[in-house]
Amino acid sequence: MNLEERIKALAEQTEFTADDRKAFEEFKELLRKGEIRAAEKDSAGNWKANAWVKQGILLGFKMGAMIEVSSEGDQFQFFDKDTYPLRPMSLEDRIRIVPGGSTIRDGSYIAPGVVCMPPMYVNVGAYVDEGTMIDSHALVGSCAQIGKRVHISAAAQIGGVLEPVNANPVVIEDDCLIGGNTGIYEGVIVREKCVIASGVILTRSTPVFDLANEVVFKAQNGKPLEIPSHAVVVQGSRAITSGFGKENGLSIYAPIIVKYRDERTDAATKLEDYLR
Numbered sequence: 001m002n003l004e005e006r007i008k009a010l011a012e013q014t015e016f017t018a019d020d021r022k023a024f025e026e027f028k029e030l031l032r033k034g035e036i037r038a039a040e041k042d043s044a045g046n047w048k049a050n051a052w053v054k055q056g057i058l059l060g061f062k063m064g065a066m067i068e069v070s071s072e073g074d075q076f077q078f079f080d081k082d083t084y085p086l087r088p089m090s091l092e093d094r095i096r097i098v099p100g101g102s103t104i105r106d107g108s109y110i111a112p113g114v115v116c117m118p119p120m121y122v123n124v125g126a127y128v129d130e131g132t133m134i135d136s137h138a139l140v141g142s143c144a145q146i147g148k149r150v151h152i153s154a155a156a157q158i159g160g161v162l163e164p165v166n167a168n169p170v171v172i173e174d175d176c177l178i179g180g181n182t183g184i185y186e187g188v189i190v191r192e193k194c195v196i197a198s199g200v201i202l203t204r205s206t207p208v209f210d211l212a213n214e215v216v217f218k219a220q221n222g223k224p225l226e227i228p229s230h231a232v233v234v235q236g237s238r239a240i241t242s243g244f245g246k247e248n249g250l251s252i253y254a255p256i257i258v259k260y261r262d263e264r265t266d267a268a269t270k271l272e273d274y275l276r
């Protein structure tokens, strides 16, 4: 039985042996090394979720026993499943974790050159590629797939797949800027070099209006919402044109692609090499 088959079989069990736990540890180590991923891009450029990987992550919660994870005598106490300790790290990993209350859960992949500003949280199954900056108060949710040289600004929230239950992880491709106080949830795919302006919220149910091409992007036919590459998305609103909404002059939140990235955007979003 290969690892995928083993994980699927274990997911059906309710009791576990030491050998079963060993199989789970092997699975978690491969996640940590980035050798297995919750979602992968195929040669045609389409993202495909690996459902069995999420199954394996849930298995860890089922299999784990609650333990105290604080250091002895520590005033700050922590309790979690013994299957999900902090990710083991060393200087050789070449990941900068600036002191101040950040947490990276085991079973996540963090590439060399990633910078973590405190406090931030990376959950299990997340994949964060080279040169990405995760700024203060940012969340990289379970199984989220983050590309190279992405800037996840302060307080940006990248949602996970565990709760509420979602099938597809959020994907942020290379060279995106995810602005401050943004929220990207429910399997949204942000293609490379996009700029998501501060405050924009994207979910599976959010239509995105493209001013440049006069089209509306939506999640449909089981496919997640996808933001095309180089898009600059800002917060907007649209009028409710009938009934009670119209009578009361209400409008509803509507993210808008105001343009596709140009030199001005590059200047506004330039990253500082010295910080890396």
Ligand SMILES: CC(C)(COP(=O)(O)OP(=O)(O)OC[C@H]1O[C@@H](n2cnc3c(N)ncnc32)[C@H](O)[C@@H]1OP(=O)(O)O)[C@@H](O)C(=O)NCCC(=O)NCCS
Pocket: 135, 153, 154, 178, 179, 180, 181, 195, 196, 197, 198, 232, 234, 235, 258, 259, 262, 264, 265, 266, 268, 269
């Ligand atoms: C998107 C952003 C990068 C600006 O990009 P830009 O290419 O310089 O945009 P421009 O100034 O050319 O603006 C293009 C249009 O969008 C509008 N616009 C730009 N940013 C906007 C925003 N955040 N909200 C609403 N409208 C915005 C402009 O008013 C302009 O509209 P107009 O053509 O009708 O005048 C900037 O608004 C932004 O959000 N930066 C990220 C800030 C941040 O989160 N930093 C992280 C700190 S930790």
